[in-house]
Amino acid sequence: MNLRLLRPALAGFTIFLAVSASGDDMTRDQALAAGKAAGDAGQAAANQAGTNIDPSSFPGYQGSDVPERNYYSSGGGIEDQARQKLPEHQLGSELQRSAQSRPRFSFRSDDGQPGSILKREDAAATAGSALTASYSGCQSLSSDNHAPSHEEASCSADALDLNPTCNRKRVARCQPPVGDLAMDFASASTNAPWSYQKPELTIGDQNRVNGPSGCAILTYTFSFDIAGQGEVEQFVLFATGMESWMEVQVNGVGAYYGPHGGNVLRIENGGVRYDTTKGLGACRDGWRTQSTNVNLKPYLRAGRNTITVNILAGNAGGYGRHRGYVKIRATRYSDCSDDSLDTYSSSCSQDVSGTDCKLQSTVCIEGAETRIVEGRRAYRGCWAYKETYLCTNRTKEASGCSQLRNRGCEQIRSTCVRSDAQGRCQQYRQDFKCPAGSPGQSSATICGNELYCPGGNCTEEYKAYQPSGDLAQSATYLSMMQILQDDFDPSNFTMFKGESRRCSEAQFGFSNCCKDSGWGQDVGLAQCDTTEIELGQAKQNGRTHYVGSHTTGGPLDEKKWKTYCMFSSKLTRIIQEQGRLQMGMGWGSSKSPDCRALTPDEVSNLDWERMDLSEFYADAQAQAQSAMQDREGNSSIESRLRTRVNSMGSSGSSTNPSSGQ
Numbered sequence: 001m002n003l004r005l006l007r008p009a010l011a012g013f014t015i016f017l018a019v020s021a022s023g024d025d026m027t028r029d030q031a032l033a034a035g036k037a038a039g040d041a042g043q044a045a046a047n048q049a050g051t052n053i054d055p056s057s058f059p060g061y062q063g064s065d066v067p068e069r070n071y072y073s074s075g076g077g078i079e080d081q082a083r084q085k086l087p088e089h090q091l092g093s094e095l096q097r098s099a100q101s102r103p104r105f106s107f108r109s110d111d112g113q114p115g116s117i118l119k120r121e122d123a124a125a126t127a128g129s130a131l132t133a134s135y136s137g138c139q140s141l142s143s144d145n146h147a148p149s150h151e152e153a154s155c156s157a158d159a160l161d162l163n164p165t166c167n168r169k170r171v172a173r174c175q176p177p178v179g180d181l182a183m184d185f186a187s188a189s190t191n192a193p194w195s196y197q198k199p200e201l202t203i204g205d206q207n208r209v210n211g212p213s214g215c216a217i218l219t220y221t222f223s224f225d226i227a228g229q230g231e232v233e234q235f236v237l238f239a240t241g242m243e244s245w246m247e248v249q250v251n252g253v254g255a256y257y258g259p260h261g262g263n264v265l266r267i268e269n270g271g272v273r274y275d276t277t278k279g280l281g282a283c284r285d286g287w288r289t290q291s292t293n294v295n296l297k298p299y300l301r302a303g304r305n306t307i308t309v310n311i312l313a314g315n316a317g318g319y320g321r322h323r324g325y326v327k328i329r330a331t332r333y334s335d336c337s338d339d340s341l342d343t344y345s346s347s348c349s350q351d352v353s354g355t356d357c358k359l360q361s362t363v364c365i366e367g368a369e370t371r372i373v374e375g376r377r378a379y380r381g382c383w384a385y386k387e388t389y390l391c392t393n394r395t396k397e398a399s400g401c402s403q404l405r406n407r408g409c410e411q412i413r414s415t416c417v418r419s420d421a422q423g424r425c426q427q428y429r430q431d432f433k434c435p436a437g438s439p440g441q442s443s444a445t446i447c448g449n450e451l452y453c454p455g456g457n458c459t460e461e462y463k464a465y466q467p468s469g470d471l472a473q474s475a476t477y478l479s480m481m482q483i484l485q486d487d488f489d490p491s492n493f494t495m496f497k498g499e500s501r502r503c504s505e506a507q508f509g510f511s512n513c514c515k516d517s518g519w520g521q522d523v524g525l526a527q528c529d530t531t532e533i534e535l536g537q538a539k540q541n542g543r544t545h546y547v548g549s550h551t552t553g554g555p556l557d558e559k560k561w562k563t564y565c566m567f568s569s570k571l572t573r574i575i576q577e578q579g580r581l582q583m584g585m586g587w588g589s590s591k592s593p594d595c596r597a598l599t600p601d602e603v604s605n606l607d608w609e610r611m612d613l614s615e616f617y618a619d620a621q622a623q624a625q626s627a628m629q630d631r632e633g634n635s636s637i638e639s640r641l642r643t644r645v646n647s648m649g650s651s652g653s654s655t656n657p658s659s660g661q
Contacts, residue, residue: 149435149436150434150436151433151434151436152412152432152433153404153409153431153432153434154429154430154432155397155398155400155401155404155429155430155432156397156400156401156417156427156428156429156430157395157396157397157398157401157414157427157428157429157430158395158396158426158427159394159424159426159427159428160350160394160395160396161349161350162390162391162392163360163388163389163390163391164348164349164350164357164388164389164391165348165349165386165387165388166346166347166348166349166386166387166389167346167347167348167365167384167385167387168344168345168346168384168385168386168387169344169345169346169366169383169384170342170343170380170382170383170384171342171343171344171345172339172341172371172373172378172380173336173341173342173373173374174336174341174376175336175338187223187224187225188222188223188224189222189223189224190203190220190221190222190223191221192204192220192222192309193205194222196330199234199329199330199331200327200328200330201328201329201330202325202326202327202328203220203307203309203325204220204241204311204323204324204325204326205323206241206323206325207323208243208321208322208323209321209322209323214283214314215267215270215271215272215283215312215313215314216267216313216322217265217267217312218311218312218313218322218324219308219309219310219311220308220309220310220311221306221307221308221309222306222307222309223304223306223307224304224305225304225305226302226305227302228302229297229301229302230372230376230377231332231376232300232330232331232332233331233332233374234297234329234330234331235295235296235297235300235328235329235330236293236294236295236297236328236329237255237256237292237293237294237328238291238292238293238294238327238328238329239290239291239292240256240258240290240292240324240326240327241287241289241290241323241325242258242259242288242289242311242323242324243285243286243288243311243321243322243323243324244282244283244284244285244286244287244288244312244313244314245259245265245274245281245312245313246258246259246265246310246311246312246324247264247265247309247310247312248294248307248308248309248310248326249307249308249310250296250299250300250305250306251299251301251306252306252308253299255294255296255299256292256294256326257274257275258288258290258292259285259288259290260274260275260281261274262274262275263275263276265310265312267283267312268280270283271283272285272312283312283313283314284314285314287323296328307326309324311323311324336373336374336376336377336378337378337379339380339550340548340550340589340590340591341589342380346387350394352389352391354391355612355614355615356391356392357389357390357391357394358389358390358391359387359388359389360388360389360390361387361388362385362386362387362388363385363386363388364381364382364384364385364386365384365385365386366382366383366384367382367383368380368381369383395428397430401430404432404434407434407435408434408435409432409433409434409435410433410434411430411431411432412431412432412433413431414428414429414430414431415428415429415431416428417429480571486568487568487572487597493599493600494596494597494598494599494600495598495600495603496567496575496576496597496598496603497567497568497572497596497597498545498565498566498567498572498573498576498596498597500547500564500565500566500593500595501531501532501534501535501538501544501563501564501565502531502532502535502561502562502563502564503528503535503536503561503562503564504532504560504561504562505559505560505561513527513528513529514532514536514562516536516539516540517539517540534566535564535566538564538566538567539564541570542570542573542615543566543567543568543569543570543572543573544564544565544566544567544573545564545573545576545577546562546563546564547563547564547565547587547588547589547590547595548562548563548589548590548593549561549562549563549590550563550589550591562590563590563591563593564593565587565594565595566595570615570616570619571613571616574611574612574613574615575611576598578610578613579602579603579606582606582607582610583605
């Protein structure tokens, strides 16, 4: 126990002993009063002991300005710093140089062109997909690309940056405008009738007003305060009525002349001068109304503004009669503080959309400030970010490479032929093996884990076929059917459903309920609720899609939240991502995520040939290889597949017979 916390209580007790020692002549009541006073003092000291703690009294206290402070509200801060330090370390620098210089192969099927390794592997996988309908134990494979001989050819490929960057700029958005004039109504002063009914401000009316006899001008003024021109969305003169002439000024500048246009309004030689380039008009011109579209906003200014309406009329019945009005559509912008409406535009040094590129770090390059957005002031903590990616096997091949692939050539090696001063490869030679003879027909049969070829001699064409590749895609199709069965909601006819989940960033340095891995190993997870722990495990298993983040609270209790869509399986998440990408469907915002299921119509319109399921193939491949290592017999595999396919005939059942559950 810290003795410094007990000093006030000990002092009170010491006073009590001193009083007792010197108070031999104290009465009983005096002694009780002295004891009670000492007890009250000790109680008060004890109550304050836990609230006024000096942190420096604890062993090892290093103050509040410690390096770990930089990681607050930044779960990836440690990783970002490690990546920045990597080039300074001898081993790290060598690893980066090696990654930049290693040979790069480009295995792909070239949009359906025949001949590549992957194309023939796709053919084998297509044959293997028949397992979803029935499984006979063996599948027949054929190829029309078999050639009796081959020749080598090559082309060049330039190395692309393995650490491309993107500048992501924020495009702020404001709430839709509301129909309130951005003015202080209490500040309005005028000598004219006026009214405001959203969104119309009317100055004047249609009633005649007695004025000076003869040809004379009646002047209305309307003054008001506004915070600034940026507060106003619209300030448009859209209708007028006058007898006989009118001039509208805003802050002393003429903005409108009616009913015949012009640029001045004055009485001259018994007539009306309304245009310096034309003749005079008659004072009496009758009552007129006009529809106009004059933008008055450029004439406004911060602070006091004055609208002046001059109505010129002639003698009528021995005395002047004037009447007129103007109607202004006046609206202002509403709140711009909600950043969940913001969008982003990105410009990248090269394409980073492929699965071979992963985001490594994000740095704010245009910091906190207030900007004018849609005519309103909007504050954002960061307006632009620099994102750095790590990519693998990125090259830009010359046109000759695609020509070789279209011929059915297979890439066999990649060799660096030019490097920069740091030893990073800048250009590669891509070597291919191409068919030299006319194509022929050949066939083979795959049964379980064995490949059988005519005459017992498997040609080069079939050495690319791997049973695990068949089983990987077949297992994917089987899983997709199972998910369709398990996730289908008959009450509203939807499938591949998800649900929104949120987690909070690290607080006070004790825990991070938004971490992506390592769940179950940290000691600070007691501060995370069950939904955050469940979300963390789902992220670790690849079952979540990140939607965005937002903050709540003020400067002293600010809290950052991250929002995800969580799905029942990794494959469901992949199908949702790929499907929404095709349909142009977004995910909502951090505060209002859209994790809804897909409808049967949406699913039926998806192009499954464009689906990239490679991420799930890897899992299926690993499971298939594990099964092969168990050395199960072909009959056992066939039996399990038959059981799995048959189980899918039972609508609404999520039972997995192979697991015994």
